[in-house]
Amino acid sequence: MNFGRTWAIFRKELIHIRRDIRSLIQIILLPIMLMMLYGYALTFDIKHVPTAIYDQEQSRVSAEFIRRFQGSEYFKVSRFLSSYGEIDHLLTTRQVQLVLVLPFDFSRPLKKKGTTKVQVLVDGTDANTANIILGYVQAVIGVYNQNVVTERLDRQGLGYVKVPVTTESRFWFNEDLESVNYIVPGLIAVIMTMVGALLTALTVVREVERGSMESLMSTPLKKAELLLGKMAPYFVIGMVDMLITIAMGQFLFGVPQRGSFLLLIGLSALFLIATLAHGLLISVTSENQLQAYQMAMLTTFLPAFLISGFVFSIYLMPWPLQAMSFLVPARYLVTITKGIYLKGLGLKVLWPDMLMLMGASVLFMSLALKKFVKKIR
Amino acid sequence: MEADKAIVVQNLTKVFGKFKAVDGISFEVHRGEIFGFLGPNGAGKSTTIRMLNGLLLPTSGEGTVAGYDIIRQQDRIKQHLGYMSQRFSLYGDLTVAENLSFFGGVYGLSAAKVKERSQEVLSLVGLLDRQKELTGLLPLGLKQRLALASAILHEPPILFLDEATSGVDPISRRTFWDMIYHMAEQGVTILVTTHYMDEAEFCDRLVLISQGRLIAEGTPRELKAAVPEQIIAVYPDRLDDALEVIKKLPDIAEAAVFGTGLHVATLKADQTEAALREALGAQQIAIKSMGRVPPSLEDAFISLTTRAGRS
Structure with a gap:
């Protein structure tokens, strides 16, 4: 291992990157764009659900019932209807996601038998959202029911009656259930995978394709020196991108960072090494740049996006996907970043994830070197 | 060493x-x-x-x-x-x-x-x-x-x-x-x-x-000196046709295009020259010039390679 030769490769790669506008864009603009996109657009918070109400009775009781919905920040009552025909149009054109229908005899059975019915129509296109909306509706009605019952008992002279069980909910770690708080830590892993693996996947195969590999190999340059020299600039870039991501999370989105900043940097660097080595492995085993790019997309970026726990919870996936996720280094970094950011965790809890990242780094590096030696000989 | x-x-x-x-x-x-x-x-x-x-x-x-x-x-x-x-x-x-x-x-x-x-x-x-x-x-x-x-x-x-x-x-x-x-x-x-x-x-x-x-x-x-054949340089008017004809002649070790003419390698130069005139004449191919030349390095290369290929 000769530091001078590695340094020569490092400097040359930096010049390549600096002169190639496409890689520059990918390095600087991509993380910023991803942050903006996911930070602002990918919100799973459901509030202000556009709601229409068809109140057929138009009584004092029904108006009181409706007011409960108007007073909640989860609903935005935008339309009052006068016929069934309008409902179909509003739901198909997605002008509203929820319709409440109060029948002509809404209050009469309530007085006589003590119970009545209301029809709830939800746009079920997105099952997850529909469930959440239905939950909100039931919660509002639950409070209404409780009020009506206690009022009734009060009138019968039973006085103020206590409800047996009430819930006192607290959400831990992400108190306000802001989705940006768990998107941003996960994004660090996705962005680092993208910059790290996609760019390095091209570097070795490019030399083979353009015919300069033969000349490089007839110099005293060692293969390990070449790989290391090619990895180093992307390591620097990956770390810079990571700092950009952290800074944007902190100052633009106000994401709290509760754990050790140094630990966050250190473990991310470890992950970056594994990802860069993975990119190099792809590069030395590919025939051309296109193939390398597709392989990198398929084996690094997509898994980091889909089965790392970045957005979709791994525990809810079918077991084959859960099993596959163990092979995705991003999974461990997502656990780490979310743990450090939201829970303020330290190595006491995160050490298994750190070990996995170490293992992945060693595995990918030695595989890349081994395949490289075999290929060029 | x-x-x-x-x-x-x-x-x-x-x-x-x-x-x-x-x-x-x-x-x-x-x-x-x-x-x-x-x-x-x-x-x-x-x-x-x-x-x-x-x-x-x-x-x-x-x-x-x-x-x-x-x-x-x-x-x-x-x-x-x-x-x-x-x-x-x-x-x-x-x-x-x-x-x-x-x-x-x-x-x-x-x-x-x-x-x-x-x-x-x-x-x-x-x-x-x-x-x-x-x-x-x-x-x-x-x-x-x-x-x-x-x-x-x-x-x-x-x-x-x-x-x-x-x-x-x-x-x-x-x-x-x-x-x-x-x-x-x-x-x-x-x-x-x-x-x-x-x-x-x-x-x-x-x-x-x-x-x-x-x-x-x-x-x-x-x-060049190691080439056993003699080289006849022929400049016919229809190069490709002439090469076809010459390749079929006996006693030709090798015939190949050389610049605007043909180089024909043979061990029996006199007989080959006569045979060349006759065969090309029969096909109405005119000979602009013909003569013996010392073998070039390319002649040597072709001669030595074909001989090695045959043995």
Whole structure:
């Protein structure tokens, strides 16, 4: 291992990157764009659900019932209807996601038998959202029911009656259930995978394709020196991108960072090494740049996006996907970043994830070197 | 090994699977010599070169380059060798100076040394005033000269030129060879593979490789003298038709297009001349001129290769 030769490769790669506008864009603009996109657009918070109400009775009781919905920040009552025909149009054109229908005899059975019915129509296109909306509706009605019952008992002279069980909910770690708080830590892993693996996947195969590999190999340059020299600039870039991501999370989105900043940097660097080595492995085993790019997309970026726990919870996936996720280094970094950011965790809890990242780094590096030696000989 | 031998190779053999790419080649190259390595495509030239510059291990046989063993001291060989390949190996998006600085770094030269040597080699190849230009924008002839400059930056005592001038125009090639001569005079040993016959004439000595075997060795003059056939140069008016007819004649060792005419190699020149006139006349092909010429290196190359192929 000769530091001078590695340094020569490092400097040359930096010049390549600096002169190639496409890689520059990918390095600087991509993380910023991803942050903006996911930070602002990918919100799973459901509030202000556009709601229409068809109140057929138009009584004092029904108006009181409706007011409960108007007073909640989860609903935005935008339309009052006068016929069934309008409902179909509003739901198909997605002008509203929820319709409440109060029948002509809404209050009469309530007085006589003590119970009545209301029809709830939800746009079920997105099952997850529909469930959440239905939950909100039931919660509002639950409070209404409780009020009506206690009022009734009060009138019968039973006085103020206590409800047996009430819930006192607290959400831990992400108190306000802001989705940006768990998107941003996960994004660090996705962005680092993208910059790290996609760019390095091209570097070795490019030399083979353009015919300069033969000349490089007839110099005293060692293969390990070449790989290391090619990895180093992307390591620097990956770390810079990571700092950009952290800074944007902190100052633009106000994401709290509760754990050790140094630990966050250190473990991310470890992950970056594994990802860069993975990119190099792809590069030395590919025939051309296109193939390398597709392989990198398929084996690094997509898994980091889909089965790392970045957005979709791994525990809810079918077991084959859960099993596959163990092979995705991003999974461990997502656990780490979310743990450090939201829970303020330290190595006491995160050490298994750190070990996995170490293992992945060693595995990918030695595989890349081994395949490289075999290929060029 | 003796001090005046730059390259010594004995019984060098390389087998890929069942294919014998190089089959028991032996030769020696003296210090300061321009040594030519000739042969048709796929003859085993590149494989031999790759065993000599430390990229490939021989299946059997042995050799030394610059005094270092080709099996055990590949790293030392690489440090003492300049290599310029047929494929352009410089980086188009780096400037002339950056390319040199990169290769200097890879050969372990200090920054000061790179600076000093860059000026020397750039003035040698006439690129001193273009250091800041992007290499990709240079014309091919100049790229080739820069490749030469980067191959000799670390002052190697031995230089390999692997079809280094392919695709370069004749004037640039001429300039290139003047530089090669100049380096040989300084004591640099130069190993050349080429398929330009005029370049082969520039070599002090040559070996001819065919199907992995060494089939001839000597100076260009010796190789030409080794041709047993006589060469008849024919200039007919319909070249392709004439070649068809001539190839069917008896006693013809080889017939091939040579410039605007044909070179016909034969052991029985008088009979062949008569047969030629008769056969071409029968096809109404006019002969503009015909006469005997001394064999060129290309004639020698074709004659020796076909003879080796037959045996």
